[in-house]
Amino acid sequence: MSAVISASHLSKWYGNVLGLNDVSLEIEAGITGLLGPNGAGKSTFMKLVTGQLKPNIGLVTVRGRKAWNNPGVFQAIGFCPEHDVFYEDMTGREFVAGLLRFYGYARTEIRDRTDRALDLVGLTADQDRLIRGYSRGMRQRIKFAQAVAHDPEIVILDEPLSGLDPLGKRKLIRLIKEFKTQGRTVLVSSHVLPEIEALTSQVVLIHQGKVLAQGDIPYIRELIESHPHQISVRSDDPRALAARFVGDRSIQKMTFAADGRTLVVETPNRDGFFGRLTGVLLEAGLSVEEISSPDDNLQAVFEYLVGK
Amino acid sequence: MKTTPAVREVFGFFGGLAWKTGKTRVFALLGLIPVALAVVVRIMLHGRTGDMVAVFTEILMVFFLQFYIVILALFYGTSITVEEIENRTLPYLITRPVPKPAVILGKYAAYGLLMFAMVAASLVPSYFILNFGRMSRPEVLKAFFINLGVLGLGILAYTAFFAFLGTWLKRAIIVGLIFGFGWENVIQYFPGSTQKFSVVHYLKSLLPYRPVSGGGGRGVALLLFRLEPTSPPGAVLALAAVAVVFLALACWLFRRKEFLPEE
Numbered sequence: 001m002s003a004v005i006s007a008s009h010l011s012k013w014y015g016n017v018l019g020l021n022d023v024s025l026e027i028e029a030g031i032t033g034l035l036g037p038n039g040a041g042k043s044t045f046m047k048l049v050t051g052q053l054k055p056n057i058g059l060v061t062v063r064g065r066k067a068w069n070n071p072g073v074f075q076a077i078g079f080c081p082e083h084d085v086f087y088e089d090m091t092g093r094e095f096v097a098g099l100l101r102f103y104g105y106a107r108t109e110i111r112d113r114t115d116r117a118l119d120l121v122g123l124t125a126d127q128d129r130l131i132r133g134y135s136r137g138m139r140q141r142i143k144f145a146q147a148v149a150h151d152p153e154i155v156i157l158d159e160p161l162s163g164l165d166p167l168g169k170r171k172l173i174r175l176i177k178e179f180k181t182q183g184r185t186v187l188v189s190s191h192v193l194p195e196i197e198a199l200t201s202q203v204v205l206i207h208q209g210k211v212l213a214q215g216d217i218p219y220i221r222e223l224i225e226s227h228p229h230q231i232s233v234r235s236d237d238p239r240a241l242a243a244r245f246v247g248d249r250s251i252q253k254m255t256f257a258a259d260g261r262t263l264v265v266e267t268p269n270r271d272g273f274f275g276r277l278t279g280v281l282l283e284a285g286l287s288v289e290e291i292s293s294p295d296d297n298l299q300a301v302f303e304y305l306v307g308k
Numbered sequence: 309m310k311t312t313p314a315v316r317e318v319f320g321f322f323g324g325l326a327w328k329t330g331k332t333r334v335f336a337l338l339g340l341i342p343v344a345l346a347v348v349v350r351i352m353l354h355g356r357t358g359d360m361v362a363v364f365t366e367i368l369m370v371f372f373l374q375f376y377i378v379i380l381a382l383f384y385g386t387s388i389t390v391e392e393i394e395n396r397t398l399p400y401l402i403t404r405p406v407p408k409p410a411v412i413l414g415k416y417a418a419y420g421l422l423m424f425a426m427v428a429a430s431l432v433p434s435y436f437i438l439n440f441g442r443m444s445r446p447e448v449l450k451a452f453f454i455n456l457g458v459l460g461l462g463i464l465a466y467t468a469f470f471a472f473l474g475t476w477l478k479r480a481i482i483v484g485l486i487f488g489f490g491w492e493n494v495i496q497y498f499p500g501s502t503q504k505f506s507v508v509h510y511l512k513s514l515l516p517y518r519p520v521s522g523g524g525g526r527g528v529a530l531l532l533f534r535l536e537p538t539s540p541p542g543a544v545l546a547l548a549a550v551a552v553v554f555l556a557l558a559c560w561l562f563r564r565k566e567f568l569p570e571e
Binding site: 014047050051052053054069071072073074075077079081083085086087089090094098099101102103104146 | 309313314317318320321324325328329395396397398399400401402403404405406407408563564566567568
């Protein structure tokens, strides 16, 4: 399969700040998730692909054509920016229809496409309201509508699920997945792992401007699983609890937190530990105030990968 | 999309939007000041015509020429680029299949038309109220159309210059204020060729000039004082050149410049 978006030794910096560092990537048709914490370089990569920024070093092409200062490329691209910004004095309909004007459609086609896009995101009833009066979820949906109203072959979505309620998220995820069945290319960014997991198994992990890993989710999981998880248990008697786990081979390390009431356990087998913990608590009659996983987030995963 | 249809579409997009903004409402209200003043002056000058009416008409022109069109052009001209960057809406425009210069040219045309409409909506009633009873005189009517045309040219030239500043500089408003209300107000009174480095010099060169004799008219004559006016064709050419050159520079810069995120 040939690459739709191709980046070769791509670097971008803002003054002294490195935005993207020697990134080489090939993105094929289907959904690709761009995953990384805030400031990782996801938006920079998307801005380079959509011609908003010019690479300092390297090359980025869309269907073999350079993106920077090449407006012809954008006929095939739909871009949904990250920021919650709009022409606030427009109605939802004016916004979508207005931006469709830039594709050279006839007035009737603009009207039809606007109707379809608004219907797709469920904003037909609110199309004549000013965007400034929209809820956060509606704003996300109208932003998505403007990105797809011209039926682009390539859809680039920067954090499209942020601000949506669970129902809205589910609907948008379904829509994005439909694009895949239509043979389109979707590049979607998020810093929330479950969101990306719900969309695709093809992931690019990006951190501090570098691609850490690229591949399907099981591969990424494998990378993560090779590192121990931290589990923190706050109870009335953390020492008694620790004594119960002494000799457990699945536990690599146990420490007590500074408050004297919290036991911090490191284990590569988190599910196994939780299974045993329940039994131990019942057997010993210990009461637990809080159980948390301080490293159960993407930032921690990246820290593992970076430290590898 | 080719540049010409793209300019048309950008014009259509912003032509509708610009009329609805809070900024437009504020500046339209500002345009009511001369109308209100014209009513007051008209009442005060009840029964008197001639020089006093001419004097107040010139005061009116000073307001339009050296304040209203400058402030309008400053805020709308710089905002062609600056508002897209500050509001972070630029991606909506530059990720479309339109040449980047079309964004500048389309917005320039849309904002230019809006400003001209605001100026006309303010000038027409105030001028007619002040000159009530004299408008049937051909020279008064002719002077009105010349004044309106000069203000139109001023909008074109100033807006192009401020559009360039907005595309070039981060703090374009501050530099624009210094230019519009500092440089322009001072340089026009410098003798020799220095005065020709101000836009207002060429605008004043085109105005119907009538030195007021005696009385309170001297101060006003100074306000519209023309040191060494350029010939009308030369002034029109110079203003057109300012508009074309700075608009071309703004387009060129906008095409090659990266607008980096602030964060």
